[in-house]
Amino acid sequence: MDFTELINEYNWDAIQSRIYAKTAGDVEAALRKDKRSIEDFMALVSPAAGAYLEPMAALSRRYTQQRFGNTVQFYIPLYLTNSCVNHCVYCGFNHNNDIRRIILNDEQILREVEAIKRTGNFQHILLVTGENPREAGAAYIENAIRLVKSCFSSISIEVQPLKESEYKQLTEAGLNAVYCYQETYRKERYKIYHPKGMKSKFDWRLNGFDRMGKAGVHKIGLGVLIGLEDWRTDVTFMALHLRYLQKTYWQTRYSVSFPRMRPHEGKDFQANVIMNDKELAQLIFAYRIFDRDIEIALSTREDKAFRDNMTGLGVTSLSAGSKTDPGGYAVYRNELEQFAINDNRNPDEVLSAVKKRGYEVVWKDWDLRLQSERN
Numbered sequence: 001m002d003f004t005e006l007i008n009e010y011n012w013d014a015i016q017s018r019i020y021a022k023t024a025g026d027v028e029a030a031l032r033k034d035k036r037s038i039e040d041f042m043a044l045v046s047p048a049a050g051a052y053l054e055p056m057a058a059l060s061r062r063y064t065q066q067r068f069g070n071t072v073q074f075y076i077p078l079y080l081t082n083s084c085v086n087h088c089v090y091c092g093f094n095h096n097n098d099i100r101r102i103i104l105n106d107e108q109i110l111r112e113v114e115a116i117k118r119t120g121n122f123q124h125i126l127l128v129t130g131e132n133p134r135e136a137g138a139a140y141i142e143n144a145i146r147l148v149k150s151c152f153s154s155i156s157i158e159v160q161p162l163k164e165s166e167y168k169q170l171t172e173a174g175l176n177a178v179y180c181y182q183e184t185y186r187k188e189r190y191k192i193y194h195p196k197g198m199k200s201k202f203d204w205r206l207n208g209f210d211r212m213g214k215a216g217v218h219k220i221g222l223g224v225l226i227g228l229e230d231w232r233t234d235v236t237f238m239a240l241h242l243r244y245l246q247k248t249y250w251q252t253r254y255s256v257s258f259p260r261m262r263p264h265e266g267k268d269f270q271a272n273v274i275m276n277d278k279e280l281a282q283l284i285f286a287y288r289i290f291d292r293d294i295e296i297a298l299s300t301r302e303d304k305a306f307r308d309n310m311t312g313l314g315v316t317s318l319s320a321g322s323k324t325d326p327g328g329y330a331v332y333r334n335e336l337e338q339f340a341i342n343d344n345r346n347p348d349e350v351l352s353a354v355k356k357r358g359y360e361v362v363w364k365d366w367d368l369r370l371q372s373e374r375n
Contacts, residue, residue: 002210003244004203010240012186015042016233022046031055036290041239044286045232053278056285060314063292072354073295073317073362074347075124075156078112079326080104080144084130086197088183089269090225090261093130095197102326103136109144113151115330119321120347123153123363126179126319131160131199138166142173149174154365156221160198161208167215176365178212179221179255180205184228185237193228193269209241213249219365220245220254221297226280227261227271235283239290255295255317258283262301262342277306281313288314300343307343308353320350 022043030040031052043049049056083101084093092099104112116122127144129136137160145155156177157170167178184190187202194200212220222242224234235258242254258280261271275283284296297317298307307318322341323329343350351361 002207003241004207004210006244007185007187007206007237007240010237012188012233012237015236016230018042019046019232019236022048024048024051027052031059031289038236038239038243041286041290042232042236044289045235045283047232049282049286050278053282053285056282056289057313060285060288061312063288064312064314064316067292068316070312070358071360071362072311072315073124073365074120074122074320074351075126075297075317075365076116076120076122076319076347077126077128077158077322077324078109078116078148079128079324079328080109080140081129081132081136082326083132083135084197085133086131086199087195088197088199089193089195090227090271102332103132103140104326104331106143106147108327108331109147111330112327113148117151119329120351121363122347124156124365125152125154126156126158128157128324129159131197133160133198138162138169142170145170145173145175156219156365158221161205162211164211164215167212167217171215171217175217177219177221177253177255178217179223179257180208180212181223181225181257181259182206182238182241183225184234185224185241186229186234189229209245210248213245213252217252219295220249220252221257221295222254223257223259225261226258226275227273229273231258231273231275231279231283235287239287242291242294253293253295255297256287257297257299259299259301280306281310284310284314300341302342304343304345304350304353307350308357311354311357311359318350318354320345320347 019042026043027049030043081103082093083103084095087095154176158179190202191200222238224238295316296314298315299319300322
């Protein structure tokens with residue numbers, strides 16, 4: 001049984017009701033435990049836990065230091081394309097948007113890499129594409145991996161869901177990690193946000209994580225887009241998904257992310273749900289308390305004050321100096337961004353802020369760093 005079958009055993013409304021019924025006593029019980037169940041996680045993301053942010057932050061800090069020390073990983077995204085066949089209502093790359101579509105060629109990719117290497121000692125790169133399998137499918141992604149792998153110690157991708165054989169192909173080419181956001185686990189409303197294109201196929205996207213696990217991908221990143229559906233329910237479904245993956249593909253490492261919607265090209269769709277900073281902090285604390293080993297990433301979608309304050313409080317990975325338009329580092333200027341950046345500091349400025357808080361920066365992928373230290 002894969003997760004596309006397992007998820008049918010859970011009812012969205014029932015899970016939501018259980019979350020909102022949690023009490024202060026449930027939160028306190030969850031905080032006292034050494035290992036937490038899904039029920040405990042529900043308590044930690046419930047409205048009742050809003051009064052317990054200080055003890056949650058202290059516990060989150062302790063667990064983060066125990067597992068990751070006083071260090072934060074830096075990574076940088078490289079957008080290869082904004083060409084996309086999907087019609088996601090919240091995304092600047094929406095196929096309906098009248099924008100210049102770009103697919104970087106080999107020379108342009110290398111120019112982007114040279115510019116990135118000049119900005120900082122980045123060893124972990126995230127290759128990002130729009131979803132256009134015909135023009136920028138597995139063969140294009142494999143070529144990009146082979147082009148850049150001599151310049152980075154670890155390579156991750158955030159692209160369209162692929163076949164199991166394609167994930168194996170990319171892993172053999174040098175791929176370390178795959179990040180894929182389900183966006184929302186609420187199947188009955190999923191197509192409202194993804195009306196056309198391959199991304200409209202809920203089961204195909206959800207089953208992609210099983211295909212990654214079967215292909216032996218070293219690390220898998222999960223995420224939901226905050227702003228579509230009730231965030232407390234969505235992240236609980238993601239926690240269920242995480243536990244399933246950890247049990248089924250136990251040799252794989254895992255990462256989570258909770259991007260909040262940002263301004264984008266096309267103004268018709270506005271967020272259904274607004275999450276404030278305290279709620280996002282609560283969510284980060286909850287995931288760290290739920291799972292001490294999970295990596296938690298915070299991108300430049302968030303502002304500098306929030307990112308600085310969350311350093312060491314559960315977050316283990318930060319992007320820095322990000323451009324979310326293809327060719328944005330050197331090849332093109334002021335092309336369409338996938339979303340508006342909220343932290344515009346350059347890598348040196350982010351590095352300085354991290355050091356001021358008493359933390360060191362790890363430029364490599366976490367798992368590769370720990371593996372090299374053991375060896």
